[in-house]
Structure formats: structure tokens, C-alpha cells
Amino acid sequence: MKFDKNTFIPRAAFLAIFATLIIAPQANAEEVQDMSDPLAVYTQAGAGWTTKGVNIKLGQAYDTGHDETMAQHVLELKGLGGDLLGTSNQANDSVDSVRYRHFHVDTTNGRGNQIDLNWNFDAGVGNASYSLIQALPKLGAVQLYPLAGLGLTVDESDSGYSVPASFGLVGMYGKVEITDSIWLNYxxxxxxxxxxxxxxQESYGFAHEAAIGYQINPRHNIRAFWNWxxxxxxxxxxxxxxxxF
Incomplete structure (x- = not known):
């Protein structure tokens, strides 16, 4: 399956996604959401220092038209200023990769779904996946959110864009409350x-993420992540x- 470069340009696609994020109708959140909850939906802005440059994250909750559901767009720009900061071996300071996610959550049963799009500009490769997520009952300080999904790999070549492989995805978001303001994720x-x-085949396998978060106040937190x-x-x-916000 191939796409013509003139009609399938990842940079333009993500600009369109960004535009929908900006103009989407705002959700009327009456209370601050739990920022440690992987299924929490809220309008947000974030920035981070990484080993590959600076990341910028923008998220916007929007009104689904149904009281029992919530949804949001999240756009991440990654790798800004990597060469300038000396944290990356890339030859420039532009964005090296982009990630867009769309979350939709049913608040009556703790079930959600996620569209996840990734593109690496340096490697000319990306992926798109759709997954289902289910919040399990909390066990003391521990709460688990298993997920499963399907996806496609997209690759760029001199002849255009192709979809050379499909993949299955299984995993879990895990959260452990240490105190009211400190939590761990795996x-x-x-x-x-x-x-x-x-x-x-070498593009697939296990990926791990561990994090520790600190809630400075109900609207502001700081988190440290490790991925391997x-x-x-x-x-x-x-x-x-x-x-x-």
C-alpha cells in the first residue's frame, strides 16, 4: 500500500491535527481532574527537558455532547534544541518527532479508547494504532489499566510512503499512590x-516506562520518566x- 508524497505529508497532517486541537469546543470542567490518573481528561500544557532536547505538550479536553463521556486531544513536539543543548547528536535543533493522541473515556464504566499517531522526521518512519483501555478496581494504593490494540507501521522512501507492516499491542498503565501528592507509574x-x-520485526518488542510524579498543587505537577x-x-x-487549565 503506497501513498503519494504530494497527498500524504506527515508535517501537514500534524499541522491539521494541531488546528483541530485549537478550534475544538472546550469542555466545561467544573472541577480539577486527577492528573495522576492515566484516563483523566483535561486541558493542559507541559514542557520537559529530555536526553534528546526539549519536549512541548498541548492537550485540550472538548465537549463530546454526552454527560457520561469525556475526550481530549494531546499533541507532543519532541527534540527541540537538541543540538544547541548538547543533549542530542542530531544535526539541527528542529522537532525530530511528533506524537498525537486522542482519548475518549466512558466515565460510567472506566473504559476508554486511544488513537496514537507517531512520526519520526529523522528516520522517516512512524506508526498509527488504536487501543482499548479498561480501569480495574483499585487495590489499596495500586490501580491498573490494561490495554490492547492494533496498529500499522508507515515508512518513507524515495518512491513515496508505504505501510510495510502491521502489529498487535498489549500493555498496561500502572499507578501506585505513595502519598496524596506523590505517585509512581510503571x-x-x-x-x-x-x-x-x-x-x-526488530522494530517491535518490549518497551518499558517508569515515572515518579509530584503534585505541587491541584493544577501543577512535575514528573520524571525513564524509558527503555x-x-x-x-x-x-x-x-x-x-x-x-
């Missing part, structure tokens, strides 16, 4: 190729500040 994910070009696994080269680290 989010293991596993992807496996379902079909397509066998040359992409078969889909990473070494270990990525980032510190992120987030604010809920």
Missing part, C-alpha cells in the same frame, strides 16, 4: 508484528512540568 508495553515485511526496552537504543530520560 507502563510496560509489548508489540509484535502481525504481517508484512519481516525486515521490520527492545524498541529503544539505551535509556531515555526526561523531566516534565505540566499545568492543568
Amino acid at each position: 507502563n510496560p508495553m509489548y508489540t509484535t508484528q502481525l504481517g508484512g515485511n519481516d525486515a521490520y 526496552g527492545e524498541t529503544y537504543e539505551g535509556t531515555d530520560f526526561r523531566i516534565e512540568m505540566n499545568y492543568q
Whole structure:
């Protein structure tokens, strides 16, 4: 399956996504949401220092038209200023990758779904996936959110854009409350190729994310993340500040 470059341009696609994020109708949140909850939906802005440059995150909750559901767009620009800051071996300071996610949550049963789009400008490769997430009953200080989904890999070449492989995704978001303002997260994910070009098998496998978060006040937190696994080269680290509007 191939796409013509003139009609499928990732940069333009993400600009369109950004535009929808800006013009989407605002959700009327009457109370501050729990920022440690992986299924929480709220309008937010964040910035972080990472081992690959600066990340910027923008999220906007919007009105779904149904009282029992909530939804939001989240756009992340990654790797800004990596060369200037000396944190990356990339040859420029522009955005090296972009991630867009759309969350939709049913508040009556704790079930959500997620569209996740990623594009790496330096490598010319990306992926798109759709997954279902279910919040399980809390066990003391621990709460788990298992997920499962399907996705496609998108690759850029001289002849255009292609979809060389498909994959399955299973994983979990995990949260442990230490105090009212401190929590831990562990989010293991596993992807496996379902079909397509066998040359992409090394792109899949286990990926791990661990984080510690501190809620400075109900609208403002700081978090530190570590990412490692078969889909990473070494270990990525980032510190992120987030604010809920």
C-alpha cells in the first residue's frame, strides 16, 4: 500500500491535527481532574527537558455532547534544541518527532479508547494504532489499566510512503499512590508484528516506562520518566512540568 508524497505529508497532517486541537469546543470542567490518573481528561500544557532536547505538550479536553463521556486531544513536539543543548547528536535543533493522541473515556464504566499517531522526521518512519483501555478496581494504593490494540507501521522512501507492516499491542498503565501528592507509574508495553515485511520485526518488542510524579498543587505537577526496552537504543530520560487549565 503506497501513498503519494504530494497527498500524504506527515508535517501537514500534524499541522491539521494541531488546528483541530485549537478550534475544538472546550469542555466545561467544573472541577480539577486527577492528573495522576492515566484516563483523566483535561486541558493542559507541559514542557520537559529530555536526553534528546526539549519536549512541548498541548492537550485540550472538548465537549463530546454526552454527560457520561469525556475526550481530549494531546499533541507532543519532541527534540527541540537538541543540538544547541548538547543533549542530542542530531544535526539541527528542529522537532525530530511528533506524537498525537486522542482519548475518549466512558466515565460510567472506566473504559476508554486511544488513537496514537507517531512520526519520526529523522528516520522517516512512524506508526498509527488504536487501543482499548479498561480501569480495574483499585487495590489499596495500586490501580491498573490494561490495554490492547492494533496498529500499522508507515515508512518513507524515495518512491513515496508505504505501510510495510502491521502489529498487535498489549500493555498496561500502572499507578501506585505513595502519598496524596506523590505517585509512581510503571507502563510496560509489548508489540509484535502481525504481517508484512519481516525486515521490520526488530522494530517491535518490549518497551518499558517508569515515572515518579509530584503534585505541587491541584493544577501543577512535575514528573520524571525513564524509558527503555527492545524498541529503544539505551535509556531515555526526561523531566516534565505540566499545568492543568
